[in-house]
Amino acid sequence: MRFCALGSGSEGNAWLLESKSSDGRPTRIMIDCGFTLKETVARLALRGLSPADLQGVLVTHEHDDHVGGVFKLARKFGVQIYSTMGTFRASVQAGLVDQKWLDEDKVRVFNPERAWTIGDLHIQPFTVPHDAAEPAQFTVTDGVHRFGIMTDCGRSTPHIIKHLSGCDALVLESNHDGEMLSRSEYPGSLKKRISGDYGHLSNDAAHEILAAVEKASLRYLVAAHLSKNTNHPDRVLNSWSQTLNGYSGEFRFADQANGLDWQTL
Numbered sequence: 386m387r388f389c390a391l392g393s394g395s396e397g398n399a400w401l402l403e404s405k406s407s408d409g410r411p412t413r414i415m416i417d418c419g420f421t422l423k424e425t426v427a428r429l430a431l432r433g434l435s436p437a438d439l440q441g442v443l444v445t446h447e448h449d450d451h452v453g454g455v456f457k458l459a460r461k462f463g464v465q466i467y468s469t470m471g472t473f474r475a476s477v478q479a480g481l482v483d484q485k486w487l488d489e490d491k492v493r494v495f496n497p498e499r500a501w502t503i504g505d506l507h508i509q510p511f512t513v514p515h516d517a518a519e520p521a522q523f524t525v526t527d528g529v530h531r532f533g534i535m536t537d538c539g540r541s542t543p544h545i546i547k548h549l550s551g552c553d554a555l556v557l558e559s560n561h562d563g564e565m566l567s568r569s570e571y572p573g574s575l576k577k578r579i580s581g582d583y584g585h586l587s588n589d590a591a592h593e594i595l596a597a598v599e600k601a602s603l604r605y606l607v608a609a610h611l612s613k614n615t616n617h618p619d620r621v622l623n624s625w626s627q628t629l630n631g632y633s634g635e636f637r638f639a640d641q642a643n644g645l646d647w648q649t650l
Contacts, residue, residue, distance in 0.1 A: 386527045387649040388554060391428035392420065393536070393609045394641030398451050399425065400534060400556065401432060404505035404527040412504030415442045415464075416523060416534060419450040422457045432647065436462035441503050444468040446517035446537060447475035456482040459491060466492045467503075469510075471519020497521040511548040513538040516583040524548055530650040531602075532556075536610045539583040541594045550599035553650050556639070557595060558610040560585035562620040569615050579615075588616065588624035596628050604634040605648050613641065 391399035397419035404412040413434065418425055429435055442464055445451055456476070459466050466486075468476070473492055476482050486492045495501060497519060500509040507528070510521040515537050522545075524533040533552035535545065549555060566576055566587075578584050586594070591608070608621050618638050622629070629636060639645040 386525075386530045386532065387647050388532055388556075389432055389647045390556075390607075390609070390639040390644035391425065391432070392641050392644045393611075393639035395450055395610075395612060396641055397424070397453070398536065398610065399428070399454075399644075401429075401434070402506065402525055402532060406505050412440050412506050412527075413438050414503055414506060414508075414525075415439055417445055417451040418442055418454040418458055419452065420454045422454060422461060425454050425458060428644065436464055439464050441465040441467055443508065443523060444472055444476075445522055446515060446520035447472045447479065447481075448517060448537070451537070452476060452481065456486075467495055468492055469497050469519040469521055470494045472517070472521075475518040495521075509548065511544060513545060514540055514542065514583050516578065516581075522548075524552065530554070532650070534609075535594075538586055539581055540586075540590060541597065545594065546597045549594065551602060552598075553602050554605035554607070554648065555595075555598070555603060556607045556609050557591050558586045559588050559591040559608045559616070559621045559624070560610050561587050561612045561615040562617070562624075563587050563589065565617070565620065566612075566615040571615070585610070585612075588621050591621075592625045592628060595625060600632070603632070604650065605637070606632065606634060607637045607639050607645060607648075609639040611638070611640070 400416040522535040530553040532554045533549045534556040536558040
């Protein structure tokens with residue numbers, strides 16, 4: 386199995402997972418798509434793919450930097466969409482998609498705690514605290530390796546720790562540095578939202594999760610969804626240093642402009 390990011394940040398997010406299949410036909414899925422259609426196609430091409438190569442797009446929640454390009458991609462290329470009912474209804478209310486897509490099976494609704502399979506990939510969603518209608522994050526396995534992703538989450542929970550433990554690859558939001566956020570020019574209401582229990586993970590909060598999950602099999606660790614205004618990779622490294630000092634695997638940053646190139650498990 387391998388994974389990459391088309392981009393990660395407040396201006397757009399999209400992740401790709403690809404299985405290795407014995408019959409030569411790998412399963413490829415995208416998690417979120419927050420870019421314009423043109424940009425999505427261009428970023429896919431940089432990873433050697435086209436929309437026709439995708440077997441589905443999983444949606445974490447309805448915020449524009451995650452869902453903004455999802456339904457446009459589906460309209461143009463017929464890619465299957467997977468969403469919780471809460472996320473789908475919020476997307477309908479926002480005018481992103483028509484309710485009839487459910488009847489036409491263009492959107493398949495998943496229970497945020499019930500696993501399902503797409504091709505060679507077994508997908509386990511799990512609920513997280515975030516200010517969205519029915520947000521979910523995922524772990525995905527091909528039967529050999531396990532990939533976990535969590536972006537857009539306000540705080541740690543035992544439920545999150547359980548699901549993210551035992552991954553071979555882990556993508557973890559580290560959105561903001563507390564001091565930089567407090568000194569930023571953001572309105573007080575926005576600062577409160579970002580730092581709240583249903584906002585985004587600070588570097589220190591992300592590190593608490595990282596320190597708590599079981600990491601014996603962890604080979605790839607990726608810091609994601611960094612704010613360009615209230616964070617910096619050096620701040621992440623400083624916050625995560627205690628755990629990283631004892632970590633022998635690969636460590637990467639996923640950024641907004643370039644995402645993250647293919648990483649193979």
